[in-house]
Amino acid sequence: MTVDRPTGSSPTPPDFVLQAPSGAYLSLNPVTKLLVAAAEVEAAFLIGTWTGPVLVLLLVLASAAIAGVVSRLAVIVAVTVPIVASILLINGFLYPGAVDVIVRLGPLAPSVSGFAFGLQITLRLLAASLALALAYLTTRTDDLLSDLERRGFGRRATYVIGSAVETVPRTVDRAAEIVDAQRSRGMDTEGRWWRRVRGIVPLAAPVVFGALTEVEERTMALEARAFSTPGPRTILRVLPDAPWQRLVRYGLLLGLIAVIVGRITGPLGALP
Amino acid sequence: MSLRLEGVSYRYAGSAADVLSGIDLVVEPGEVVGLVGANEAGKTTVCLVAAGLAPATIGGRLEGTVRIDDLDTAAARPYESAQHCGSLFQNPATQLSGTAATVWEEIAFGPRNLALPLAEVVVRVDEAVRLLAIADLVQRDPARLSGGQAQLVALAGVLALRPAYLILDEPTSQLDPQGTRLVGDALGALAAHAHAGVLIVEHKTDLLAGLASRVAVIEAGRLVTDGPAATTLGDERLPAWGVQPPSSVRLARAAAAAGVSLV
Amino acid sequence: MIQEVCPVEWLSRQFSTRVIVLMPIAIAINIVLGATVQQALKLPIYLDSIGTILVGVVAGPVAGMLTGVLSNLIWGYLLPAPIGTTTIGPFAITAGVIGLLAGLWGRLGLFRSRRGERSSIPGAVVAIILVGALAIYTYARAYASPTDFQNITGFDPTAIDQSRIFFLVILVIFVALIAVALFLRRDVGAVYAIGAGLVTGIAAAIVSAPIAAVVFGGVTGSGTDLLVAAFRAGGDSLVSATLKQGLLSDPMDKMITSFVVFFIIGNLSQRFIARFPNGERLVSSSM
Numbered sequence: 001m002t003v004d005r006p007t008g009s010s011p012t013p014p015d016f017v018l019q020a021p022s023g024a025y026l027s028l029n030p031v032t033k034l035l036v037a038a039a040e041v042e043a044a045f046l047i048g049t050w051t052g053p054v055l056v057l058l059l060v061l062a063s064a065a066i067a068g069v070v071s072r073l074a075v076i077v078a079v080t081v082p083i084v085a086s087i088l089l090i091n092g093f094l095y096p097g098a099v100d101v102i103v104r105l106g107p108l109a110p111s112v113s114g115f116a117f118g119l120q121i122t123l124r125l126l127a128a129s130l131a132l133a134l135a136y137l138t139t140r141t142d143d144l145l146s147d148l149e150r151r152g153f154g155r156r157a158t159y160v161i162g163s164a165v166e167t168v169p170r171t172v173d174r175a176a177e178i179v180d181a182q183r184s185r186g187m188d189t190e191g192r193w194w195r196r197v198r199g200i201v202p203l204a205a206p207v208v209f210g211a212l213t214e215v216e217e218r219t220m221a222l223e224a225r226a227f228s229t230p231g232p233r234t235i236l237r238v239l240p241d242a243p244w245q246r247l248v249r250y251g252l253l254l255g256l257i258a259v260i261v262g263r264i265t266g267p268l269g270a271l272p
Numbered sequence: 273m274s275l276r277l278e279g280v281s282y283r284y285a286g287s288a289a290d291v292l293s294g295i296d297l298v299v300e301p302g303e304v305v306g307l308v309g310a311n312e313a314g315k316t317t318v319c320l321v322a323a324g325l326a327p328a329t330i331g332g333r334l335e336g337t338v339r340i341d342d343l344d345t346a347a348a349r350p351y352e353s354a355q356h357c358g359s360l361f362q363n364p365a366t367q368l369s370g371t372a373a374t375v376w377e378e379i380a381f382g383p384r385n386l387a388l389p390l391a392e393v394v395v396r397v398d399e400a401v402r403l404l405a406i407a408d409l410v411q412r413d414p415a416r417l418s419g420g421q422a423q424l425v426a427l428a429g430v431l432a433l434r435p436a437y438l439i440l441d442e443p444t445s446q447l448d449p450q451g452t453r454l455v456g457d458a459l460g461a462l463a464a465h466a467h468a469g470v471l472i473v474e475h476k477t478d479l480l481a482g483l484a485s486r487v488a489v490i491e492a493g494r495l496v497t498d499g500p501a502a503t504t505l506g507d508e509r510l511p512a513w514g515v516q517p518p519s520s521v522r523l524a525r526a527a528a529a530a531g532v533s534l535v
Numbered sequence: 536m537i538q539e540v541c542p543v544e545w546l547s548r549q550f551s552t553r554v555i556v557l558m559p560i561a562i563a564i565n566i567v568l569g570a571t572v573q574q575a576l577k578l579p580i581y582l583d584s585i586g587t588i589l590v591g592v593v594a595g596p597v598a599g600m601l602t603g604v605l606s607n608l609i610w611g612y613l614l615p616a617p618i619g620t621t622t623i624g625p626f627a628i629t630a631g632v633i634g635l636l637a638g639l640w641g642r643l644g645l646f647r648s649r650r651g652e653r654s655s656i657p658g659a660v661v662a663i664i665l666v667g668a669l670a671i672y673t674y675a676r677a678y679a680s681p682t683d684f685q686n687i688t689g690f691d692p693t694a695i696d697q698s699r700i701f702f703l704v705i706l707v708i709f710v711a712l713i714a715v716a717l718f719l720r721r722d723v724g725a726v727y728a729i730g731a732g733l734v735t736g737i738a739a740a741i742v743s744a745p746i747a748a749v750v751f752g753g754v755t756g757s758g759t760d761l762l763v764a765a766f767r768a769g770g771d772s773l774v775s776a777t778l779k780q781g782l783l784s785d786p787m788d789k790m791i792t793s794f795v796v797f798f799i800i801g802n803l804s805q806r807f808i809a810r811f812p813n814g815e816r817l818v819s820s821s822m
Contacts, residue, residue, distance in 0.1 A: 011391035
């Protein structure tokens with residue numbers, strides 16, 4: 001197909017496509033932030049029982065302050081409160097074989113070692129969750145996928161993850177629509193658990209079958225856009241990276257391995 | 273150079289009966305060919321076969337030959353066929369990749385898949401945007417477009433592959449009247465300026481009357497007529513074949529029946 | 536049954552465009568149904584593996600495994616609250632195992648519709664016996680130590696055998712599901728599918744137990760935590776308690792899920808199913 005083309009067309013994508021993330025910590029390469037999170041998670045679980053989680057929590061808070069996401073991090077902490085409370089309570093009150101029991105209330109035997117154990121687990125969990133939450137809050141999924149693709153991830157993996165992240169809210173909306181439609185037809189959504197279980201099938205079935213009928217149409221559409229062409233596809237944007245970040249990443253990778261070795265051979269396990 | 277189906281018969285995998293029998297159809301560069309017929313007559317199958325998507329993507333058995341210029345689809349992978357013959361389907365929502373943050377990136381999806389140099393990708397996207405006059409949409413989120421706008425974006429995405437032929441399978445059937453008008457106008461402008469050969473399947477014969485130079489009718493997997501648009505759309509057998517004639521034809525007939533002259 | 540195919544080619548056949556399109560949809564089904572059950576119903580089932588098992592059965596083990604792993608990772612780390620939740624990510628390993636096993640069952644043809652196939656009945660009986668034996672062995676070993684209920688319920692430990700109770704619960708559910716399946720669809724294939732679900736559930740419980748114990752101290756925020764607490768009150772170690780809870784929830788959940796997947800596959804058009812890598816093993820011969 002031939003078309004007349006005006007002269008002077010720009011050969012670079014527009015700014016709104018090329019947008020690079022800016023800001024302290026935010027402008028780090030996505031894979032760097034990912035590796036940092038991975039290292040922090042490992043440290044939280046493998047370095048000592050208290051040392052690791054505490055160090056990680058401090059590091060995460062400092063990084064969050066630099067990046068300016070402390071308030072959003074606080075929201076995530078708030079979401080984890082119920083879990084944390086459950087872990088503390090259940091382990092505190094029901095730790096078997098404890099010798100330092102405070103008081104015995106029937107089957108419940110709150111003990112210092114029980115609460116200590118619960119606290120350990122809680123801190124570890126919190127440190128790991130916040131490290132990952134920091135990575136999530138400071139990185140656009142799109143940026144991460146673009147960078148991974150540039151490193152050889154492949155268009156199919158990028159499509160699966162990107163599409164899944166987009167499909168979930170869409171499916172939630174569709175499920176909500178179905179619930180509304182059925183409620184108006186008299187379906188019971190509150191009430192006894194037995195009724196709610198029965199209510200799942202007329203909800204789940206249209207959601208599942210509706211989602212599956214899209215498969216053929218989407219497959220055709222992707223093929224029609226040459227999706228199955230072998231090899232890497234054109235990169236639209238290159239995320240910022242720097243030699244010092246590359247050094248940091250190698251350092252982190254070595255550190256990840258060193259921590260595992262250190263834990264197995266002993267020194268890290270002996271830390272408080 | 274043309275898009276030719278010669279003696280094409282096709283049956284779906286696991287099926288005992290042919291859905292298409294002995295189809296001969298030619299689309300020349302620059303002409304717009306309409307295809308009409310009742311539901312289940314085989315229109316979508318013709319589209320899939322002509323675009324090289326059947327049997328490559330869905331299996332099944334093809335007899336006869338389908339040539340897109342000098343590419344024989346029997347030997348071609350779907351991504352090769354897609355570069356010569358683009359396809360647009362009915363549902364705007366499922367045509368969009370769903371992984372693009374902006375319309376611009378959505379249109380760039382196809383050229384990027386071909387691993388074209390970035391400068392070339394930009395050129396093609398700008399070209400497609402200009403062809404369909406959707407410059408005001410480029411920064412929008414594809415998920416938040418109206419049906420008609422989404423369909424235009426999907427079409428732009430296909431045009432960005434610079435196919436020599438375009439196959440449109442009921443592009444307006446899931447759109448509201450406003451969307452239909454939007455897409456119909458864009459198709460009219462496209463037909464006037466571009467030199468692609470277009471095969472368009474439509475129920476809305478009014479739309480075809482304005483777009484197509486030739487119209488063919490398919491019934492039960494066979495082409496029962498193929499001729500100039502005015503002739504075919506004015507053919508009295510259309511209702512028997514499950515097709516509603518354009519409103520101008522129906523009006524003329526009704527007037528004639530009532531003895532009223534419309535001239 | 537194992538064809539001589541170069542591994543790279545086998546892998547790339549498992550990931551055709553159609554499978555690539557199915558995976559995100561399956562992941563979304565996992566997450567939406569799982570979140571709904573978790574937040575609204577608070578029953579000891581999860582229903583977050585329907586997509587994983589579906590992909591495993593129709594597309595193969597690697598695709599199934601990736602669907603499971605990605606579902607957990609995306610649910611845990613890429614989606615904002617209220618859907619996103621902290622306790623899902625580490626169980627990606629379990630989800631991977633579930634998908635892998637589903638791929639195996641799919642290749643073995645266990646999810647094929649066998650409607651009205653009288654010849655399948657002896658095979659189904661054998662399958663029930665095999666699966667039953669496996670279950671009895673697993674439950675006996677897991678619940679063997681009679682450190683137990685006495686502290687809570689006051690019952691004499693030697694009077695009640697925990698393993699028998701829980702095995703009976705699973706057995707009842709197994710039989711009930713099969714009965715429902717046979718009554719609804721007269722399809723002997725359901726027996727194979729539900730049996731596969733039971734085995735998958737046992738495997739999932741075994742893999743999940745250490746994860747729940749080490750990462751979460753046995754508390755994952757679902758309705759099953761009280762059960763774990765009860766076992767611990769009876770003196771069980773953390774891993775033992777999570778295992779016992781898992782052996783109750785997971786088989787139940789996976790049997791229901793497998794039956795649902797079997798039902799879904801039976802209701803999708805044969806034309807559509809045939810286009811997937813495992814297609815021929817799922818198209819019933821009577822069609």
